[in-house]
Amino acid sequence: MKFSTFYFSGTGNTRWAVETFNAIITAKGHQADLFSIDLGEKLTDERILEIVQEADCIGLGTPIYGGDLPPIMKGFIERLSKILEPVQTEKKAFVINTFGYVNAFGPKEMKKRLTGSGLALSAYVNIQLCNNVNTTAPVDVGMLNKRMTQGKEELTELADCLLAGKKQIKGRGPQTLIGAMIRKKTPEAVARHYQTLGVHSETCTRCMICVNNCPTGSIQFDEEEGFTFLPGCTACMRCYNFCPTGAITMGGVYADPDEVPRYQGPVE
Ligand SMILES: Cc1cc2nc3c(=O)[nH]c(=O)nc-3n(C[C@H](O)[C@H](O)[C@H](O)COP(=O)(O)O)c2cc1C
Ligand code: SF4
Ligand code: SF4
The missing domain is CATH 3.40.50.360 (Flavodoxin domain)
Structure with a gap:
């Protein structure tokens, strides 16, 4: 097969x-x-x-x-x-x-x-x-x-x-009230995720890894405008987790990767 x-x-x-x-x-x-x-x-x-x-x-x-x-x-x-x-x-x-x-x-x-x-x-x-x-x-x-x-x-x-x-x-878990509330609110949070993203200019090396690896092409860079995050963002956390210097910010906050760990997938 x-x-x-x-x-x-x-x-x-x-x-x-x-x-x-x-x-x-x-x-x-x-x-x-x-x-x-x-x-x-x-x-x-x-x-x-x-x-x-x-x-x-x-x-x-x-x-x-x-x-x-x-x-x-x-x-x-x-x-x-x-x-x-x-x-x-x-x-x-x-x-x-x-x-x-x-x-x-x-x-x-x-x-x-x-x-x-x-x-x-x-x-x-x-x-x-x-x-x-x-x-x-x-x-x-x-x-x-x-x-x-x-x-x-x-x-x-x-x-x-x-x-x-x-x-x-398989995998029907309990459909609780809390679960239903999360489910109701998440689409809105996901749709607005791009508005929460930014770039910390002091630590960004302009390597363009985030731009090239965004699965939806939602990060643009322009010498004059700098970085722009677009509404097509699927809220996947890839840019945040894989920036080599941890320069992607969420809600305007820069999180030092030595203090706030990033998740880069399972390792066998
Ligand atoms: C925006 C967003 C919402 C999520 N919501 C849930 C959720 O409701 N329940 C859950 O168990 N995990 C949730 N997760 C966690 C992911 O489902 C989980 O980490 C998944 O295995 C990530 O897969 P990936 O590494 O292939 O992207 C969420 C992750 C993101 C980025
Ligand atoms: S991946 Fe990080 S260091 Fe590279 S351009 Fe994007 S924000 Fe800057
Ligand atoms: S969270 Fe994912 S989809 Fe959104 S800008 Fe970052 S890499 Fe692109």
Whole structure:
């Protein structure tokens, strides 16, 4: 069988999960491909259609933002629906979702968004790794390693289910009142995230890593204007976490990386 996965990963958790899944599938003698949906990857509509048509099963890899999907993934699913509409397909699909602390609404949101998209959700797995937003302490490596071990087991189970043609929707957590409130407020906070970002001019070396690596092309630099953050920002925290000097500010605050640790993905 051939599995092709489109994924978004702001800081590396979801990339780890989809790469781990692909390694499991390959070890079982099947084919597995990965496609990042970052703007910089320049996936054309024609290429997306070709990928879907050539695969037996399509994967979507995504983090969860406030019990919902990041705007970049929502946009990709809408685009996919338009691309698939004329060919009237109903391709089997699975979702690998990573999260930090609670994801009660993920499967519900994904099911809703995939309805009528040309993809039929047959498996969903929630992999708890660690939080990548508003982190004030270094990641607990012991905890993360345990979760990665657990994640590998869940991804193996997912692979076995898909290969056996079984349905498996896992990861419905308690849909609490607090969870519902977070979910209601997050889209607004995510949409306004770009307004909170800035650059600390004393520590910025103008290396342009943030500009070149932003998955939505939402950071512009101009000699006269300096840095501008645009509304297309998907609030992924990549610019903040990966600036070599920690010069990206949030809410106008410069956080010294020696004091406020950045999260740069799981290390095996
Ligand atoms: C804007 C934003 C909102 C988030 N909201 C949630 C959330 O509601 N629940 C949760 O468990 N994790 C939440 N997270 C944490 C991420 O889902 C988690 O760290 C994920 O594994 C990151 O994946 P990535 O490294 O592939 O980007 C949020 C992260 C961001 C950046
Ligand atoms: S990555 Fe950091 S140092 Fe490099 S241009 Fe962006 S803000 Fe400046
Ligand atoms: S501006 Fe920063 S937080 Fe927003 S999408 Fe780009 S890299 Fe992610």
